[in-house]
Amino acid sequence: DYYAGLRVFDVSTLTSPTEMQTYTLTCVNPFVDGSLVYVAAGASGLYVFNISTSTPTLIGSLSTNGSASFLDVVGTTVYLGAAAGGLIIIDVSTPSSPVELGSFT
Secondary structure (H helix, E strand, O other), rough: OEEEEEEEEEOOOOOOOOOEEEEEOOOOEEEEOEEEEEEEOOOEEEEEEEEEOOOOOOEEEEEOOEEEEEEEEEOOOOOOOEEHOEEEEEEEOOOOEEEEEEOOO
């Protein structure tokens, strides 16, 4: 939710989902990949959360030029759209330590 941040729900009972945790941050276009969630976080860049437990944790981040507004993940590469920063290509082979590989403006 862009304004409410990243909200995590327990849906083990589908008819009665329970909110477990909220992270207050700009949350645009989250992408779930197995036990990881990648978040385009506006002016904060990229956030990576581990969701393998009932208490998701922020494990990595990368500040970017421009406001991160969308992303796609292919293998261990994140393609992040960041307004004035253009398209930023990020290596997430080590999710706790994302590395910018390059950008196109």
